[in-house]
Structures are given as C-alpha cells and as structure tokens.
Amino acid sequence: MGSGSRFALQKWRATHLADDPLDSPERRAPARAPRAETVRITNREKVYWPALGLTKGDLIDDDRAVSPLLLPHLRDRPVHLRRFPDGIEGKSFFHKHAPAHTPDGVRTVRLARSDAEQSIEHYVCDDLRSLLYLVNLGSIDLHPWGSTVLSPETPDRLIFNLDPVAAGFAATVRVARELGKRLRGIGLQPVLKTSGSRGLHLVISLQPSYSYEQIGMFAEAVARLVVRDLKEIATIERSPARRGNRVYIDTLQNRRGQTVVPPYVVRPVRAASVSVPLDWDELDVSLPPSSFPFTEVLERFQLRGDLAAPLCEQAEDIAPAIEAIVRSLGGGDGTP
DNA sequence: GTGGACG
DNA sequence: CGTCCACAACGCTGG
DNA sequence: CCAGCG
Numbered sequence: 001m002g003s004g005s006r007f008a009l010q011k012w013r014a015t016h017l018a019d020d021p022l023d024s025p026e027r028r029a030p031a032r033a034p035r036a037e038t039v040r041i042t043n044r045e046k047v048y049w050p051a052l053g054l055t056k057g058d059l060i061d062d063d064r065a066v067s068p069l070l071l072p073h074l075r076d077r078p079v080h081l082r083r084f085p086d087g088i089e090g091k092s093f094f095h096k097h098a099p100a101h102t103p104d105g106v107r108t109v110r111l112a113r114s115d116a117e118q119s120i121e122h123y124v125c126d127d128l129r130s131l132l133y134l135v136n137l138g139s140i141d142l143h144p145w146g147s148t149v150l151s152p153e154t155p156d157r158l159i160f161n162l163d164p165v166a167a168g169f170a171a172t173v174r175v176a177r178e179l180g181k182r183l184r185g186i187g188l189q190p191v192l193k194t195s196g197s198r199g200l201h202l203v204i205s206l207q208p209s210y211s212y213e214q215i216g217m218f219a220e221a222v223a224r225l226v227v228r229d230l231k232e233i234a235t236i237e238r239s240p241a242r243r244g245n246r247v248y249i250d251t252l253q254n255r256r257g258q259t260v261v262p263p264y265v266v267r268p269v270r271a272a273s274v275s276v277p278l279d280w281d282e283l284d285v286s287l288p289p290s291s292f293p294f295t296e297v298l299e300r301f302q303l304r305g306d307l308a309a310p311l312c313e314q315a316e317d318i319a320p321a322i323e324a325i326v327r328s329l330g331g332g333d334g335t336p
Numbered sequence: 337g338t339g340g341a342c343g
Numbered sequence: 344c345g346t347c348c349a350c351a352a353c354g355c356t357g358g
Numbered sequence: 359c360c361a362g363c364g
Contacts, residue, residue: 080351081350083350093350094350094351094352095349095351096350096351096352097350097351099350113352114352114353114354115353120351238355238357239356239357241357242357252354252355255353255354256353257351257353258353
C-alpha cells in the first residue's frame with residue numbers, strides 16, 4: 001500500500017468514522033455522550049466457514065470494521081435477515097418480522113404488506129449497534145429493500161443481476177459490458193459489483209419517482225434489448241431449463257418486497273466472499289467473482305477507495321432513460 | 337440463536 | 344426445567 | 359391446480 005492510499009484511508013476515516021460512529025446527527029436527537037457499545041456478542045468461537053476456519057467472531061469483527069462502508073447501503077431501508085445460526089453449512093432461514101422483544105435502539109418500521117391486508121414490522125439497520133445485533137442473531141448477509149422507509153413504494157435502486165448459471169464467467173463479463181454500455185448510452189451510470197457468489201450486479205441509484213412496477217418494466221425492457229444483441233449468451237428466460245448455457249439477466253429483483261444484496265455484505269458461501277464494487281476497467285475474465293473474501297476487503301478498500309460511494313451520493317433521474325427505451329422499442333427496428 | 341409454547 | 348418449534352412470501356410460469 | 363423460481 002502506498003502512502004497516498006494510506007493518507008486517503010486516514011482522511012476517509014476522519015470524515016466517516018468521527019468520534020462516535022453510532023451517532024447520525026442529522027436525524028437523531030443529540031446524544032449526551034457517545035454511548036458504549038452494548039451489544040452482547042454470543043458464540044464468538046462458533047465456526048461459520050469450516051473450510052476457511054472462520055468464526056462468527058471473525059464475521060462480527062469484519063462487519064464492525066467495514067460498517068462505515070456498508071451502513072450507508074442499509075440506512076433507512078427495511079431489511080430482511082437470512083440467518084445461519086450454525087454457520088453456512090447448517091440450517092438457514094429468512095427472517096423479516098421484527099418481534100416484539102427487539103431491543104430499543106434497533107429501529108423497526110411497520111409497513112403494509114403489498115396486499116394491504118396486514119402490516120409487518122420490519123427491521124431497519126441504521127447504525128453499528130443494530131448491525132451487530134442483527135449479525136449476532138446469526139445473520140450473514142442482510143437483504144435491504146430497493147426503497148427506503150421514506151417512500152417504500154418507489155424504489156431508489158435499480159438492479160440487474162447477471163447469473164452465469166452454466167454460462168461461465170467469460171460470457172457474464174461480456175453481458176455485463178454490453179449492459180453497462182447500453183445503460184450509459186441512455187444516460188445512466190451503473191455501478192458494477194460482484195454478487196459475492198457467482199454473478200455480477202449492475203446497480204443504479206434512482207430518484208424515487210416511479211413505482212416498482214414501472215422500474216421493473218423498464219429493467220426488463222433494457223434486458224430485452226441486450227438479449228437481442230447477444231442472443232447466443234444472454235437470456236431473460238425464467239425457466240432454468242430453457243436458459244441453456246446463457247447468462248440469465250434477472251430483473252425480477254426490482255419488485256416490492258424483493259431485496260438487493262448491498263455492496264460490502266458478506267455472503268454465506270465457502271469462500272466467505274463479499275459483494276465487492278468493481279471499477280469497470282477491472283472487469284475481466286481473470287477476475288472470478290468469488291474473489292475478495294471478507295478478510296481482504298479492507299485492504300482492497302485501501303487500494304481502490306469506495307467504488308460504491310456514488311450510489312449514496314447521487315440519485316439519477318431515470319425519466320430520459322425511460323423515454324429513450326420507449327423510443328427504441330417503438331422505433332420499429334424489428335421487435336414485433 | 338433465541339424466545340415462547342408445551343409437557 | 345428440558346425440548347421443540349418457528350423464524351418469508353408472492354406473482355408468474357410451466358406442467 | 360400445483361410446483362418451481364427468484
């Protein structure tokens with residue numbers, strides 16, 4: 001690591017960590033004094049990743065260290081947990097209802113279900129204490145919504161999930177490049193990241209102006225155009241059997257109540273990898289997405305900075321992009 | 337991993 | 344007190 | 359109608 005990046009890290013720490021990372025002054029009553037970290041962590045020694053010998057304590061330590069990078073992608077969002085109380089090879093379950101015994105200090109929000117028949121109390125992970133509490137429950141990857149509690153029905157994230165299935169990573173890279181090019185061509189700036197599993201994600205930060213349904217339709221239309229150009233290697237076919245060896249461009253995550261794996265979250269996979277943002281010029285066949293176990297992410301941050309920061313810094317107006325897509329679909333270039 | 341229900 | 348159990352959910356598609 | 363899918 002060069003001194004330049006060391007300096008960048010220090011500067012970043014100074015602005016992001018401050019004295020009390022638990023406090024978020026613009027939205028909270030001023031604290032009298034920084035509060036001690038009071039979350040009780042249990043079973044630190046339990047092995048979560050047997051192949052690597054990594055424990056729950058290792059995960060907790062990593063989440064604490066990476067929290068300034070991760071929390072901005074969780075803040076104000078309903079979050080679903082996926083819990084692995086006995087590590088990645090044990091039983092797991094999703095958990096979305098925040099029970100009545102949820103401690104004070106872990107925010108929850110009651111939202112109507114999509115059918116409006118009932119409402120559900122959701123967790124919201126706004127700060128380090130909440131993060132550690134939720135991870136102590138056995139959560140490995142947290143799954144935030146693509147919209148915030150401020151306007152739950154209008155997403156501020158647009159996600160394309162490229163799943164290689166049997167297509168291989170080289171084809172996935174080609175599809176990602178093409179999709180990225182097309183999105184930039186209609187004025188959007190997608191952030192590229194590994195899924196932490198096998199695939200790649202392209203994520204766009206949106207002004208929350210459209211419904212999930214509208215955003216989902218837009219995403220599918222874009223995916224359709226990419227498939228038109230790359231028929232041999234890309235598909236939006238939902239049935240796995242009919243995908244063949246093509247990369248699946250999954251746009252179904254742009255739906256209410258669906259979730260989007262955020263940058264910097266650890267995945268419950270053997271390699272203990274993280275969903276890591278990439279520079280577009282890093283995108284290469286030689287970069288398998290299982291790269292970057294959580295043990296290497298801070299080091300990578302020191303070299304590359306926070307490549308996901310744009311997602312939290314600027315929200316894009318998608319209206320011109322929608323118009324452009326409508327034009328190209330209606331433009332009579334062969335699509336019935 | 338943990339609280340609540342059951343016996 | 345020891346055990347057992349729950350811990351999401353929804354529209355779409357293919358069969 | 360049910361099962362699989364994400």
